[in-house]
Amino acid sequence: MSHHGKTLPAPPSTCLSGEPHGHRVSDPTVHYFGCLRVSKRDRFFNTLPLESKQRILRRIDRIDDLRHRLETAQCDTTAAARLRDFKHAMSNWFAAVDRPHASFTPGTAFESSSRRPSGMTAYFGSEDLVNDYIKAPVVYFKDGRPFDVPGLSNSFPSQKVIMSDLLSEDETRNPLMQSVEEGTVRYFHLPANNMAWVEEAMARYYHERPPDSEDLFLKSKSRRPRTKTEMLLRPEYWQGQQNYEADSEVHARHMRPLCSGISTNLVSSESNANNLALFMPYLHWETDRGRINLTRIVKEVGKQSLNTVAEVADQVQHHMADPQAARDTSEQAPPVTQPSGSEEEEKDEKPEKKRRKAIANILRTAAALLEAMDLHTEEQLMCKYLHAKTPLHPRRTLDQSYYGALKSTGTRDRDQVVYRGTTPAPHVCTTGCSECDEADDIDDVKLHKCTSKKKGCPLCNEDARKVPRIIMVDQLWLWILDEQTVITSFPRTWGKHKPDPSAIHKSLRMRFKYAREGEVSSAYDLALMIVDECSRVFFDRTKTNDRQPNLVELFNGAIRDLTYKQTAAFDQFLIYTHLASRDYKRQRSLSDDNSTQNTLLNINPEGYLLKEVKDIIDEIHIMMRIKEQQQSVMESFVKHIRRRLVPIARQKKATASQPSTSWDVVLGAMMQDAGSPYSDETFGAREEQEREEARRTLSRADHLLSDLEERIAELRTQLQNAQNTSAALKDLLTLKQQQAGVIEAREAVKQAQLTLKQGQSIMIFTIVTIIFLPLSFCVGFFGMNAIELNDGLVPLQSIYKYLFPVSTGIILVAFLFAFSQAVFNNSVVALGRSAVSFAYNTTLTWLLVKTNLYVVGREMNTLANRLRDREATVTGTMKAEVLRNEKNIKRMHAADHVRGLTRRQTTQPRPNENDGIASGRTTPFSPYSVGAPGSPFAPPQGNKGLGVSMTELDLEMGEGVSVRRPSSQRYLVPTAGSRHSPGQI
Known part of the structure; x- marks a missing residue:
């Protein structure tokens, strides 16, 4: 590369500028801070043009200002601690290379930058270390066209004002207090959900003092009339909508979804209000590193501002015990991280190793300082407003928005689908x-x-560029004041130096920049754009951003992966089920190959998949709940817009038939003048333009609701897919459970068969033992060397003396070791009872036999048996006779009933009746009449008693009893079936 005909040398490896440079460089600021030594900077600075000098001076001012902020912060921030670590690392470096440098002492006062050119004084900002370094974007539209606000830097749509000016009471500095012309719409954005900022901004808009947060809850504390700010921030529209309690977690703070019109006039009603308040949650994202920093800062700020009673009591006791030591402890700076290793090891280290360790420590502390500087503004904001009376609402993760009572959701946050997909x-x-x-x-x-060509693992190189991210739930606070001013408040991602194209306000600025003329003609058009941009963060297919996670695709991919795994698990289950069935058919034991059985009985893979599906379903449920809240808020918002714009969209010009008022006559006269602004042409064109703008706004509102319904339908489809996968996994687990029951049943059958086989084997051994035991006894007995048996040497009595005691002892010891103590005790008791019973029975039998009592008892027992048999016979006979009598009585009643029926039939006179029978007075014999010939109830000849034969009655009743004797003889002579003859009685 050449410059003025000369070839410039390539930049050194230590230069921050990537382009070749020599005497004249393309970026003097980078060359000044990154290439030159401190001793050469003044000479280079004097050779630069005025514009380059101003740029370097502005950069030096910002550096000095930032150092001043870090060292004079209200609370000990992370950036201040990292700055001290960096200074200590630099001191160690200079000591390692033996260069003179001022040693670092903690707690030293701020030093002005030594790198400032001579003759230049340092500039420090104001004392407000939060509001002076946070800027609020400002956007103006005039007659539907972009408009640049005079006095603000940059141009549309990137104009901003610092928060201290926006909250100032000086009307010349505060654009919120300045009046606007008709047809102008302005938009102010507060870059955090800070309730203190909102109350200050509303008070500045109405040129009033901000209300006391405690007085807002008192309806009638005094008789003074309410101010407009108090009317706008009434509890039912402000603090009453806050979900916050003193003992609740910080991440539980949020405003309940709301959209309502608000009137600042005590006379007008809310239906005709020109003001509107809207609170709506929406989905956004954050890096996992940012979430960790947010959680850490919230804990640190809570420890510094919300000390417990025990901590305060300990501090008081410590101060009272030793005031001087407590003072020294309070003034001591936080400890600085020292490099590891003892002093003796440091002395023995080589100088080259010391320099390397010092350089590594400088790089590490510089990286930590850079990250802390990036988050310093947000940390200061949290430190000042997190626990104020009107507190700041921090960002919430997806699980924190739903599980507000949990103290920590770090584990659940790292289990999100988006985190797993981006990690x-x-x-x-x-x-x-x-x-x-x-x-x-x-x-x-x-x-x-x-x-x-790549050194190392390509997958590791690719993973190094991945940034883990998670889903956040942010809040949109929006107010429309007098239909000309729109004020919003919503947070952004952490880190001011990292560009975020997916930020809501960044997207809004791009949308304003490329908006068509007349697209933003009213505050409602502006509010619809803001609400739509918040609702479509993850559903806009036109945005291609590498940092923003693709929520829809990540969830679809996760559900597809789980569905594929579920299908593979089902196929694997069928394969192993087939293998198990084949092994069973082949009479092959599953114990030979446990892999099939273990796979069928193991539910861990399916349980893990079911847990993942459950997590996906929970996250989709939470997102659908947020979208439904958005839908409720948007419907109320569109209803308010329709109430305001539908009359304008439907209005028509007055016709000649309509009656005219006095104002109509004056207006008609003015409209006849062609040069008047109220002429017929001008007034008609303006009316038509207002109607057209109102119709466009109403059409955008309808499109907004339809787009939101499509997004909810898309989430509902994902939820249905996840639920189908969950149901399939549950069915698979049910099948596995049933298969486990089948395996257990098969194993039980096999065990029963094995038990049966073992029982048969034991039976065979028992039979063999039974056969050979007496044979062995006989052989052993007759093989003894006894005098009585084999002409031996030992008498049989002597053998018994040794045989039975030794056998008894061995048997008892064997039983003692073979059975448990309880069984042994029970056996001993049973044995004792049997012995006593045997002795008792033997003695009693001997006495009965010897004294002839046995014969007497035998005879008495025989007589008792006879009497018992006779009693049974007599009792049975009596019962049978009673039953027969009852049946005979029933038959007699039946015969009387039949006789009565026959008598009624024969009472009428007949033409051919016999002479000897009186008509109507006598009844012919019925075959069922008692005593009639041929009747079954006719008594036999020679029997004057009952008209029924006992033998015939017994046969007819099925008694099966032979002919009975009269009852008077039954007690004397037994029947033929009796066991005893008459002579035996």
């Missing part, structure tokens, strides 16, 4: 060369020349 997955590292990856040993790798 590097564990893998086996490869070098990028196929031969190196396939080599089994390092020596094998050295045998070939590696052709891989």
Whole structure:
């Protein structure tokens, strides 16, 4: 590269500028701070033009101002601690290289930048270290066209004002207090959900003092009339909508969804109000690192501002015990991180190793300082407003918005679908060369020349660029004041130096920049754009941003992966079920190969998949709940817009038939003048333009609701897919449970068969033992060397003396070891009872036999048996006779009933009746009449008693009893079936 005909040398490796430069450089600021030594900067600064000098001076002022903020912060921030660590690392570096440098002492006062050119004084900002360094975007539209506000830097739509000016009471500095012309719409954005900022801004808009937060809840504390700010911030529209309690978690703070018109006039009603308040949650994202920093800062601020009673009591006791030590402890700075290692090891280290360690410590502390500087503004904001009377609402994660009572949701946050989809997955590292990856040993790798251009693992290089992210739930606070001013408040992602194209206000500015003329003609058009942009963060397909996670695709991909795994698990289940059935048919024991059985009985894989599906369903439920809240708020918002704009969209010009008022006559006269602004043409064009703008606004409102319904339908589809996968996994677990029951049943059958076989084997051994036991006894007995048996030497009595005691002892010891103590005790008791019973029975039997009592008892027992049999016979006979009598009586009643029926039939006179029978007075014999010939109730000849034969009655009743004797003889002579003859009685 040449410059003025001369070739410029390439930049040194330590230069921050990436372009070649020499005497004249393309970026003097980068060259000044990154290439030159401190001793050469003054000479280079004097050779620069005025514009470059001003740029360097502005950069130096910002650096000095930032150092001043870090060292004079109200609370000990992370950035201030990192700055002290960096100074200490620099001191160690200069000591390692033996260069003179002022040693670092903690707690030193701020030093002005030594790198400032001579003759220049340092500039420090104001004392408000929060509001002076936070800027609020300002956007103006005039007659539907972009408008630049005089006195503000930059141009539309990137104009901003610092928060201290926006909250100032000086009307010349505060654009919120300045009046606007008709047809102008202005928009102010507060970059955090800070209730204190909102109350200050509303008071400045109405040129009033901000209301006391406690007085807002008192309806009639005094008789003075309410101010407009108090009317706008009434409890039912402001603090009453806040979900916050003193003992609740910080992340539980949020405003309940609301959209309502508010009137600042005591006379007018809310239906005709020109003001509107809207609170709506929406989805956004944040890096996992930002979430960790947010959680850490919230805890640190809580410890500094909300000390417990025990901590305060300990501090008071410590101060009272030793005031001087307590003073020294309070003035001591936080400890600085020291490098590891003892002093003796540091003395023995080589100078080269010390320099390397010092450089590594400088790089580490510089990286930590850079991150802390990036978050310093947000940390100061949290430190000042997090626990104020009107507190700041921090950002919430997806689980924090739903589980507000949990103290910590870090584990659940890292279980989000988006976090798993944007986090590097564990893998086996490869070098990028196929031969190196396939080599089994390092020596094998050295045998070939590696052709891989990438050093290291390609997957690791790709994972290094991944940034884990999570879903956040932010809040949109929006007010429309007098239909000309729109004020919003919503947070942004953490870190001011990291560009975020997906930020809501960044997207709004791009949308304002490319808006068509007349697209933003009213405050309602502006509010519809803001609400739509908040609602479509993850559903806008036109945005291609590498940092913003693709929520829809991540959830669809996760559900697809789980569905695929569920299908694979089902196929695996069928395969292993088939293998188990085949093994069972082949009479092959599953114990030979436990892999099939273990796979069928293991539910851990399906349980893990079911847990993942449950997490996905929970997250979709939470997002759908947020979208439904958005829908409720938007419907109320569109209803308010329709109430305001529908009359304008439907209005028509007055016709000649309509009656005219006095104002109509004056207006008609003015409209006849062609040069008047109220002429017929001008007034008609303005009316038509207002109607057209109102119709466009109403159309956008309808499109907004339809778009939101499509997004909810998309989430509902994802939820249905996840639920189908969950149901399939539950069915698979049910099938596994049933298969486990089948396996248990098969195993039980096999165990029963094995038990049966063992029982048969034991039976065979028992039979063999029974056969050979007496044979063995006989052989052993007759084989004894006894005098009585085999002409032996030992008498049989002597053998018994040793045989039975020894056998008894061995048997008792065997039983003692074979059975448990309880069984043994029960056996001993049973044995004792049997012995006593045997002795008792033997003695009693001997006495009965010897005294002839046995014969007497035998005879008495025989007589008792006879009497018992006779009693049974007599009792049975009596019962049978009673039953027969009852049946005979029933038959007699039946015969009388039949006789009565026959008598009624024969009472009428007949033409051919006999002479000897009186008509109507006598009844012919019925075959069922008692005593009639041929009747079954006719008594036999020679029997004057009952008209029924006992033998016939017994046969007819099925008694099966032979002919009975009269009852008077039954007690004397037994029947033929009796056991005893008459002579035996």
